[in-house]
Amino acid sequence: MDSGKGRRYGGHLALVGIAVAILLAGRTIFANGVTAVENAKADTAVAAPSNDENSSAAENLSATNILTNAIPIVQDDSLAPAPNPYTYQPKLPEHNFQTYTVKRGDTPGRIAAQFGIQPETLLGGNPFLSEVSNALQTGTELTILPIDGLVHDVAPGDTLEGIAQRYGVSEEEIIAYGPNNLEFPYRLQPGTQIMVPGAVREVFVWKPPTLSQVRGSSFEGRGVQPVIQGTGTFIWPIVSRNFTQKFWYAHRAIDVASPMGSPV
Known part of the structure; x- marks a missing residue:
């Protein structure tokens, strides 16, 4: 128990x-x-910053943000036009000039009358006629303009205003001529030709020199007269009265034809 x-x-x-x-x-x-x-x-208490430390860090961060915001950002997200490799190209003139080959017995007046233009217009389309006195020969090919005026060869730097002032016509007359194909802003293309309606090409006109009585420095040379001196009188040079070309703007004389060997 x-x-x-x-x-x-x-x-x-x-x-x-x-x-x-x-x-x-x-x-x-x-x-x-x-x-x-x-x-x-x-x-944790040791690792966590104090309130003073937190406020100081916040101030530094705010200052950094202000400085960063002041720096411009090179970035543009706006829509940009697509690149266009084509620049403005003016229309080119579209002329359709006739040509005429000079035949035996032709004169500027006869040729001009045949096409309903003035003789001066032959110079407007064929400037070489005013540069060489005997350029109008049998077989010469001429440019026939459709209206009275001249053709201007466009050079670099030419402007519509400058051309109009040069030939004494209005810009509107040049623009109004359809085949010139002039559209705003009326830029001209070098190397092309434009028609200047109503203009007359300047021609070279030969003038005889003006000679006065020459006085010598010695007794022997005193009172020497110039060899070339006109008398002011005129006589008909030949028997023929066959005019091949009369006096006009680009031809300040008359041409009289006569068989070869005729006495003068």
Whole structure:
């Protein structure tokens, strides 16, 4: 009987001992956990900046943003026109001039009358006629203009206003001539030709030199007369009265034809 009670009491004591051991172990673990949490809070407190440090950092960041905003950003997201490689190209004149080959017996007046233009217009389309006195020969090819006027060869730097002033005509007259194909802003293309209606080409007119009486420096040379000196009188040079060309703007004389060998 006594031995049974002893065993029961021994079992109870063992259970109490185990409970005490568990309680002590839990208290130690709890204490260690509190210590770890406190240490973590302390580390966080050390790592976290103070209020003064936060305000200073904010001010520095704000100043940096102001400086950054003041710098222009080279970036344009706006729509840009597509590149166009084609520049303004004016229309070119579209002339359709006739040509005429000089025949035996032709004169400027006869040729002009045949096409309903003035003799001066032959010079307007054929400037070489005023440069060489004998250029109107049999077989010569002439450009016949459709109206009275002249053809101007456009050179670099030429303007519509300058050409009009040069020939004494209005710009409107040049623009109004359809085949010139002039459209605003009326830019001229070098190397082309434009018709100048109503204009007359300037011609070279030879004038004899003016000679006065020459006085010598010595007695022998005193009173020497010039060799070339007109008398002011006129006589008909030949018997023929066959006019091949009369006096006109580009021909300040008359041409009289006669068989070869006729006396003068």
